[in-house]
Amino acid sequence: MANAFKTFGPPHSNQSARQGQTKSFTNVGTSGRVLSVLGGAALAYYGWGRKQSPLGKSLATAGGYLVLRGTTGFCPFNEVLHVDTAHPETQGFEVTSSVTILKPREEVYQFWRQLENLPRFMQYLEDVRRTGPRRSHWVAKVPKNIIYKEKLTTIEWEAEITHEEENSLIAWRSLPGSEVENSGEVRFTDAPANRGTVVQATISYRPPAGAAGQLAARLLNPAFKELVKQDVRRFKRLLEAGEIPTIIGQPSGRKDENY
Amino acid sequence: MKAICWEGINKVSTERVPDPTILNPRDAIVRVFLSSVCGSDLHLLGGYIPAMRSGDIIGHEFMGEIVEVGPEVKNLKKGDRVVVCSVLACGGCEYCDREEYSLCDNSNAEPEWTEKAYGYPVAGIFGYSHALGGYAGSHAEYTRVPFADNVCFKVPDGVSNESALFTSDAFPTGYMAADFAGIEPGDTVVVWGCGGVGLMAMHSAWLLGAGRVIAIDQYPYRLEQARLRANAEVLNFKEVDVLEALKQMTGGRGPDRCIDCVGMEANSTGIEKVYDYAKQYARLQSDRPSVLRQAIMACRKGGTVSIIGVYGGLIDKFPMGPAMNKGLTFRMGQQFGQRYIPKLLDIVARGEVDPAYLLTHKLPLDKGQEGYMMFKEKANNNMRSVFAPAG
Ligand SMILES: NC(=O)c1ccc[n+]([C@@H]2O[C@H](COP(=O)([O-])OP(=O)(O)OC[C@H]3O[C@@H](n4cnc5c(N)ncnc54)[C@H](O)[C@@H]3O)[C@@H](O)[C@H]2O)c1
Ligand SMILES: [Zn+2]
Ligand SMILES: [Zn+2]
Numbered sequence: 103m104a105n106a107f108k109t110f111g112p113p114h115s116n117q118s119a120r121q122g123q124t125k126s127f128t129n130v131g132t133s134g135r136v137l138s139v140l141g142g143a144a145l146a147y148y149g150w151g152r153k154q155s156p157l158g159k160s161l162a163t164a165g166g167y168l169v170l171r172g173t174t175g176f177c178p179f180n181e182v183l184h185v186d187t188a189h190p191e192t193q194g195f196e197v198t199s200s201v202t203i204l205k206p207r208e209e210v211y212q213f214w215r216q217l218e219n220l221p222r223f224m225q226y227l228e229d230v231r232r233t234g235p236r237r238s239h240w241v242a243k244v245p246k247n248i249i250y251k252e253k254l255t256t257i258e259w260e261a262e263i264t265h266e267e268e269n270s271l272i273a274w275r276s277l278p279g280s281e282v283e284n285s286g287e288v289r290f291t292d293a294p295a296n297r298g299t300v301v302q303a304t305i306s307y308r309p310p311a312g313a314a315g316q317l318a319a320r321l322l323n324p325a326f327k328e329l330v331k332q333d334v335r336r337f338k339r340l341l342e343a344g345e346i347p348t349i350i351g352q353p354s355g356r357k358d359e360n361y
Numbered sequence: 362m363k364a365i366c367w368e369g370i371n372k373v374s375t376e377r378v379p380d381p382t383i384l385n386p387r388d389a390i391v392r393v394f395l396s397s398v399c400g401s402d403l404h405l406l407g408g409y410i411p412a413m414r415s416g417d418i419i420g421h422e423f424m425g426e427i428v429e430v431g432p433e434v435k436n437l438k439k440g441d442r443v444v445v446c447s448v449l450a451c452g453g454c455e456y457c458d459r460e461e462y463s464l465c466d467n468s469n470a471e472p473e474w475t476e477k478a479y480g481y482p483v484a485g486i487f488g489y490s491h492a493l494g495g496y497a498g499s500h501a502e503y504t505r506v507p508f509a510d511n512v513c514f515k516v517p518d519g520v521s522n523e524s525a526l527f528t529s530d531a532f533p534t535g536y537m538a539a540d541f542a543g544i545e546p547g548d549t550v551v552v553w554g555c556g557g558v559g560l561m562a563m564h565s566a567w568l569l570g571a572g573r574v575i576a577i578d579q580y581p582y583r584l585e586q587a588r589l590r591a592n593a594e595v596l597n598f599k600e601v602d603v604l605e606a607l608k609q610m611t612g613g614r615g616p617d618r619c620i621d622c623v624g625m626e627a628n629s630t631g632i633e634k635v636y637d638y639a640k641q642y643a644r645l646q647s648d649r650p651s652v653l654r655q656a657i658m659a660c661r662k663g664g665t666v667s668i669i670g671v672y673g674g675l676i677d678k679f680p681m682g683p684a685m686n687k688g689l690t691f692r693m694g695q696q697f698g699q700r701y702i703p704k705l706l707d708i709v710a711r712g713e714v715d716p717a718y719l720l721t722h723k724l725p726l727d728k729g730q731e732g733y734m735m736f737k738e739k740a741n742n743n744m745r746s747v748f749a750p751a752g
């Protein structure tokens with residue numbers, strides 16, 4: 103982790119200062135920045151918790167990179183590639199994950215529709231508050247710096263429910279002009295043979311355009327896929343088991359860890 | 362508190378660790394009275410189960426007393442004397458609903474491992490690696506029990522701690538093995554392995570209507586227990602050709618039900634032994650399946666092979682042709698403890714089976730390494746080492 107910061111120091115470091123005055127210190131567009139922080143944090147969280155595994159390590163590294171990129175507005179890869187992505191971007195990508203929950207469809211739907219419940223199972227969400235019949239205010243917590251991750255910073259945005267069918271579908275989208283551009287759609291259908299409810303969640307993000315943006319998207323996609331999958335599983339667990347199992351905080355013979 | 366931690370291959374150590382606390386609303390904290398070693402732990406000790414991390418507290422078969430409950434625990438209170446099922450189950454998923462508790466969707470706190478390795482995540486088990494949830498085990502003064510209402514069972518008055526202990530794991534496992542064997546009245550049942558699990562499978566085979574029980578092992582003291590306690594006819598696989606002997610004993614027909622209570626670290630003889638050890642050593646197969654092969658070959662046409670000995674990964678030279686052409690039925694799985702424990706506690710309370718004889722060595726937590734090595738080497742006629750944290 104520390105290496106990533108050293109090698110790809112932000113513009114105020116000696117290395118970048120040498121690169122001349124013509125270049126803007128911020129070469130990442132706003133939504134790219136926010137998504138980088140959010141995605142990077144998610145990626146880093148995911149990777150950090152699993153840093154024993156090679157996948158975890160690379161995710162934590164990729165996550166650290168994206169946090170750096172988001173918080174500083176500086177992309178070391180852009181710098182290297184001489185790409186400026188601070189322009190409106192076009193392409194998005196989306197992640198779909200489904201799960202079967204042994205609960206009646208009404209109950210599953212109502213739990214999700216009560217948007218205030220989302221932070222109970224979405225790992226990076228801090229708070230969702232209703233601000234109108236269809237509008238809500240969302241707050242996500244992300245670490246400022248992957249190494250001192252207790253220092254959290256928050257990102258907020260407004261969203262509105264764009265489509266809703268009682269007990270079958272909810273779709274929402276961040277309002278134009280909010281810090282984070284994202285949208286989601288969740289479908290609820292009866293599982294066959296009275297085996298509960300199938301929940302299919304599709305979450306869409308808009309990554310920054312350009313080569314580095316595409317690279318980031320490619321880096322991000324598997325991690326977001328994993329994150330969405332985990333959150334959907336946490337939703338199932340919360341509903342079926344009433345809680346999300348954990349081992350964080352339990353004793354072990356390892357002095358440096360809390361599980 | 363003190364706890365026995367896995368350190369590496371064939372190495373455990375007794376460490377001072379923090380006391381457990383309630384982490385989730387359905388948790389309870391149990392003060393451990395007795396906590397047994399199990400054949401499954403030998404797979405951890407041998408390094409055959411990946412996802413162990415040094416410092417993990419091990420142990421999964423235990424009983425004790427409730428000292429604290431979370432706000433969502435409904436049926437337990439401080440002071441209850443309980444036996445704790447080794448397998449964690451949420452009680453609310455499709456599999457818990459089917460009483461297939463070790464397949465629980467929700468009790469594994471680290472589901473990614475088995476989801477990748479097996480396609481879908483399986484239930485959590487105490488002290489049995491991060492693949493099975495990473496939960497701190499029971500060789501400790503206190504243990505946190507998640508989903509406590511679904512995992513703790515009150516011990517009836519009059520049943521001793523020693524008798525109740527093995528209804529946590531060895532007895533329900535052996536019982537499930539016999540149940541899965543589909544025993545019909547008068548059937549001949551063969552049990553490979555005379556450890557705690559195998560012996561309990563023999564008692565259970567009688568309870569389920571067997572006409573004859575044959576036990577196989579290599580240790581005379583264990584075969585003696587099978588003969589005396591479980592009323593089995595015995596075969597020492599170091600001394601006889603098992604397939605030939607079983608054929609002779611069954612009038613050339615073969616046993617109806619074959620139960621594997623040995624699993625991935627089976628011992629064998631001759632060239633098969635060299636072959637399996639070499640492959641396992643070279644990581645070309647993760648498990649040594651000689652018992653499974655023998656059970657398939659021994660079983661009569663149309664019979665059942667019930668597999669309760671644990672396998673973790675890949676096996677080689679699996680006799681699929683014989684299994685297919687003889688029309689065998691296979692059943693297997695980690696134990697569905699919650700399905701059987703209440704019934705087994707009744708059986709123990711009525712004195713029909715008393716598993717307490719499995720406890721051959723009671724030790725303090727400080728003797729972790731000694732207890733495990735004695736059990737692994739089958740030294741001092743050890744059947745099970747049991748740790749008693751409070752003495
Ligand atoms: N499925 C479950 O839920 C569950 C639960 C508990 C234990 N287990 C498994 O049950 C198995 C037995 O556990 P245990 O506590 O009785 O272990 P144990 O080590 O006390 O007993 C195993 C016995 O198998 C014998 N054995 C080895 N090779 C043999 C062979 N070729 N033929 C006949 N016997 C042979 C050994 O001599 C030993 O006595 C282990 O694999 C364990 O992992 C499964
Ligand atoms: Zn066991
Ligand atoms: Zn369950």
